Amino acid sequence: MWNKSIKLDIFEDLLFTHKYFIEDIFLKDEISTNITESRSIVFQEINKLFPNLSPEEKLNFLYIMGKAYSRSNSEKIQLIWSGPSVAGLPGRDTEIVFEEYISSAQESIILSIYALSEYAGSLINLLEKKVKQGIYVEIYVNDYASKSGLLDKIIGLDTSRAFVYEYIGAKNETQSLHAKVLTVDNEKSIITSSNLSYNGMDGNLELGVILNSKEKAKEIRLIFNTMIEKKHFKRIK
Structure with a gap:
């Protein structure tokens, strides 16, 4: 005992x-x-x-x-908060954090987004650069037509490295892919309330988590792979 x-x-x-x-x-x-x-x-x-x-x-x-x-x-977890410093938690610019993680990618990037605007153009340019460097980039969106102007440059790159998927598995008219997730090198992930838009990256107060966990990154990849297998996503192009 x-x-x-x-x-x-x-x-x-x-x-x-x-x-x-x-x-x-x-x-x-x-x-x-x-x-x-x-x-x-x-x-x-x-x-x-x-x-x-x-x-x-x-x-x-x-x-x-x-x-x-x-x-x-x-497995280490950090909060990412875009508002003023509170309770010892400093505010961090969401766009800068995304840039840091995308820039650090050595093998692969998974990005799931809901809203995307020209305000995030620098991130799209960075993703384009990573594809040209030989990094695998997967982008999951809810409505490709509304984002095509920004994502067309990704679509036009090496099809063995750049993948853009549109969610088509909605069970009703209101269901959408609303997850905002970034996973890099199957090792670290950001899950956030922030969209890649002006309001999401600069206007609103947003909260998310940074997960330095291979296990959680593997689970995130499994989610999207399974959704593709079940034809909830279609690849653009």
Whole structure:
């Protein structure tokens, strides 16, 4: 049975105070089975807290700590707020954040947008540039006709690198693709309330999240791939 006198924050301190040590020994596969004699402060603390555990059980506990560190290190969430600084959260220009993420792309970009205006022309130009650099760019829109003037230059590029899809799976007249999402290199994503328009990027107060998570990026890609397979999207051109 769990010893209630042992507080969970002890393990949190162990994990984050010695996270580089824990990561290093797992990467190098240098865990000694005789940890009862180890001089490491991590092992000493485990031995003190769990004197009755076998060496194998202590190693299992360390493994759990390592996995927890790996998860905490691989998934990080930040808020992106376009309004004035509040509660210690600084305001950030949505357009600048999008430019930073698109510019950083080395392999692929997924962009889902609802409203798009000429105010976002610099972002479209940047996407065009990334396609010419060999980056895969996928753009998902609700109504292509209203955006064709801006997206035609993307359509005219290398069809093996540039993909523009229109949502055609509406179940009724009011249903639309309203998701505003940017995913870069299947590693990091922005999900926001902001449209790529003047009001969305400069006028309104918008809130979103930045997800540095390969797992969530994979889920986002799966959503759009599945929608394509089920013919809810059609490729333009």
